[in-house]
Structure formats: structure tokens, C-alpha cells
């Protein structure tokens with residue numbers, strides 16, 4: 001596999017990352033997961049805007065994002081991924097320096113790493129739906145920054161796996177916010193609901209696309225998280241994310257919802273998103 005590391009394309013296996021890298025020592029960095037359909041990057045601008053926002057918030061300087069699209073495209077080419085679907089993982093850390101908590105000396109170059117790999121989506125899950133469980137949100141209060149420190153997400157995801165669930169949904173102060181690696185939408189009284197894009201969720205690219213599609217389809221929607229009380233009454237729910245697109249939820253904490261079937265609004269949005277990406281495949 002050919003990867004990108006600090007300005008060069010090279011064999012992934014040959015990359016050596018310093019144990020003094022602040023990503024390794026502190027989780028002091030950011031990442032993005034982008035997707036390509038037949039070699040076309042999906043919503044590149046939204047991913048880059050989120051990355052630029054994260055860099056700004058973490059005050060990591062010295063990164064030129066101008067070439068990111070070309071670099072991602074080159075990774076796809078070099079790894080024979082221009083056909084079919086692929087994901088591009090990109091990580092930026094504050095660089096390599098002796099271990100002190102505060103920022104290293106000005107001018108310390110950030111570390112930049114990226115790789116691409118084939119994605120073979122499960123074709124059945126979007127049709128069948130998946131079970132999810134809830135977990136207490138133990139993350140920090142800047143979930144809008146796509147930071148690499150994901151221990152709380154890892155624990156949540158493992159808790160879901162141990163309960164044979166596809167995803168864990170974070171609940172903070174009685175509000176159902178998002179999944180460990182996905183955003184979550186509910187339908188209650190025919191209104192599409194998802195948590196507001198504040199500091200307690202990641203502002204998902206797919207989330208933004210789903211809201212855009214909902215508006216264009218005339219589906220009433222509100223950016224306001226559902227509460228535990230409300231979850232008991234939802235008609236439909238689904239997960240949204242770059243790698244899973246839209247996945248209907250059919251069980252929450254062991255309770256069947258939506259009659260155990262993907263709901264009608266979920267299906268409309270799932271199909272609209274599929275239509276959008278099918279356009280990328282042929283264009």
C-alpha cells in the first residue's frame with residue numbers, strides 16, 4: 001500500500017513515526033475520513049472546511065490544505081482505487097518534540113499522514129436496519145473538533161459490540177447526541193430531528209448532506225436533540241456517516257422501533273443519498 005507521509009508518497013510499511021510525535025504522546029492531532037465513489041471524492045470541500053476549523057481550534061499551524069484534494073486523488077491512483085469505493089484517512093498532529101504539555105517551539109513542523117483503502121459496503125444493512133444501544137457520554141466538551149483522542153469512542157463502540165449492537169449512542173444530560181462514529185437522526189411526529197451542530201457533536205459531513213436532502217424533499221426537520229423521554233416515542237431512527245451512509249435503526253436498547261423495519265422517511269433519505277452518490281459514480 002502506498003501512503004502519504006510528510007510530503008512524500010511511499011510504501012506504508014516503510015513509514016516510521018517517532019515515539020515523540022505529539023499524536024502518539026498526547027493524541028494532539030486531528031483526522032478526517034473521506035470517501036470516494038469511482039475515484040470521485042464526496043463533499044471534499046466540507047471535509048476540508050472541518051479540518052481547517054479543527055486546525056484553527058487546536059492552534060496547529062504550518063499546514064497547507066490547498067493540495068489535499070490532489071494528494072487524496074494521487075493516493076487513489078497509486079493504490080488502484082479509482083474503480084469502486086474507497087476511504088481516505090488523513091491525520092495531522094502537532095509534530096515531533098520532546099514531551100512537554102504546552103506547544104513545542106514555533107516552527108515545529110506538523111506531521112501529516114494519509115492512506116487510502118478499498119471500501120466494500122455491506123449491501124444488506126441499509127435494507128434491514130441495525131440495533132443500537134445507549135451509553136453515557138464520557139467525552140470532553142469539544143466533540144466538534146475531530147481530534148484523534150478517541151478513547152471514549154473506543155469504549156462506547158466496544159460496549160456496543162459486546163451487546164451485539166452496531167453502534168453506541170452517546171447520551172449526555174438526557175439528550176441523545178450522536179454515535180461513537182456516526183451522527184444519529186430520529187423521526188418524531190413526522191419531524192426529522194438531529195442534535196444541533198454545537199460543541200457536543202461532530203458536525204458530520206453526511207449529517208449536513210442529509211439535512212440538505214431533507215430540505216429539498218420537503219421533509220420537516222429540526223436541529224434539536226431528542227430526550228430520553230422522547231426516544232420512547234420515536235417513529236423512526238437512522239445513523240449517518242461517511243462509511244455507512246444512511247443505516248436505519250430498528251432496535252434501541254433491545255426495544256424494537258419502527259416495527260423492526262426501516263421507516264418511510266428513513267428510506268426516502270437513504271434512497272436520495274444513494275441517488276446522489278450514484279451520480280458521482282457515472283459523472
Ligand code: PDD
Nearest residue numbers: 033180181182183202204205206241242
Ligand atoms: N467518523 N460523529 C462522530 C463521533 C464521528 O466520528 C463521525 C465520523 C461522524 C460522522 O461524520 P461524517 O459524516 O463526516 O463521516 C459523526 C469517522 C468516519 C471515523 O471516525 O471513522
